[in-house]
Amino acid sequence: MDHDFVLWIVVGTALAFDFTNGFHDTANAVATSISTRALSPRLAVGIAAILNFAGAFISLAVAATIATGIVDADLITPAIVFAGLVGAIAWNLATWYFGLPSSSSHALIGGVVGSAFVAEGPEAVYGSGIIDKVVVPALVAPVLAFVVGGLAILVAYRILGRQRPGPVVRGFRLGQVLSGSLLALSHGTNDAQKTMGIIFLALVANGNVAADADVPTWVVVSAATAIALGTYVGGWRIIRTMGNRIIKMDPAQGFAAQGVGATVIMAASQVGFPLSTTHVISGAIMGTGAAKRVSAVRWGVAGNIVAAWVLTLPAAAAVGGLTYAVVALLGSEGLGPIAVSAALLAALAVALGRRLVAGRTLTAEG
Amino acid sequence: MTVFAVDGHLLWQVIWVSLLAGVAISALFSFVILGAVRAGDARRAGHGAAAAGYAAFAVVAFALFAAGVVLGVQTMVDK
Helix, strand or coil: HHHHHHHHCCCCCHHHHHHHHHHHHHHHHHHHHHHHHCCCCCHHHHHHHHHHHHHHHHHCCCCCCHHHECCHHHHHHHHHHHHHHECCCCCCCCHHHHCCCHHHHHHHHHHHHHHEEEECCHHHHHHHHHHHHHHHHHHHHHHHHHHHHHHHHHHHHHHHCCCHHHHHHHHHHHHHHHHHHHHHHHHHHHHHHHHHHHHHHHHHHHHCCCCCCCHHHHHHHHHHHHHHHHHEEEEHHHHHHHHHHCCCCHHHHHHHHHHHHHHHHHHHHHHHCCCCCCHHHHHHHHHHHHHHHHHCCCCHHHHHHHHHEEEEEEEEHHHHHHHHHHHHCCCCCCCCHHHHHHHHHHHHHHHHHHHHCCCCCCCCCC | CCCCCHHHHHHHHHHHHHHHHHHHHHHHHHHHHHHHHHHHHHHHHCCCCHHHHHHHHHHHHHHHHHHHHHHHHHHHHHC
16 A cells, blocks of 8 residues: 555656646747747747647657666666656756756756665666766757757858848748747657656556556556646746847747757657757757857856756756655655655645745746 | 767767758748748739749748658657
């Protein structure tokens, strides 16, 4: 009974992470469209939410590989997964609060690495896996997107430089609807899979399903729903940063950033080298700005974003490790996860209550 | 801890495919807009043949752009 209770806590926490993942990453798909007025804010997040939901059903190859090759899968327990998820959620919420786009995947990996390290020691963590799956992609993604984004906007300006701005602006705004939609669909296929993989792993570890079974439909539907709801609620602080605070963008730059973002992510997926959507889009936005004029990029904001990327893994790992230590102290088979999740829910309720008392709605885009 | 090893060939492939696809998709959509704008201008100026030529150019560019989008969606479905 205790085991089942812990399992459902892990499932609930995984869905909460999925929600923050959608909420945190809404900006990737909609920030440039909103900034250039290609779409109204509500329509943009509505389309992104629907496509994230649809994307979750497109590819059902279980992404249980989120931590494969990074931690020793044989040593992973539901309590380690729970603590890792708490670390990832904490980092997603902290970066949202400061309006900083950062990778939810790297936060999840960091959280699981930290909790596995505290639970099982350094032998549970593969250093080469962290370098291959986190460090190298984190270095490649923004630089590559920056260069490609810069080249793409220069080509676009070269082709359309002498045309009347009116129809060109309208054309690129239309293009942004398509490129933003592709990004949202791509996000759904990538990120909802992570949660499905984690829930599936927990179900296998608890003996509820066989390791070679199909992912249960309720897992797919709940993961798709959580990420879509999170996307619809929208992390407006991050949307503002990506849409307005890095560069003041025109529709051509918005289209180039989104188009380059979508193509780089898909090209990388095609050759089996997945990159963070957040890193790619942020790099592409900076690239399209710098190509027009280097001083067009607010490098202070860009520096804060890069600092958040550098801190993602160690910070999520620290919270994940600390959470596991508390869970282990209270009993990892029952009381620990229950007490920690109850404390976190209480803290969340207090924070939301204070926000409501202060007269701020939970989903306002303003 | 195992030794650090990133597949250099894979990395190079990501770089050149991204460069090619990213610039191509932006250029193709720019050509769609260019063709459409010039077709409209030519039609208004009474140059029917030029308008048809620019419209055809826009359609071809859009077809190539759409093929890229379909390829992208196919990549998502197949992964």
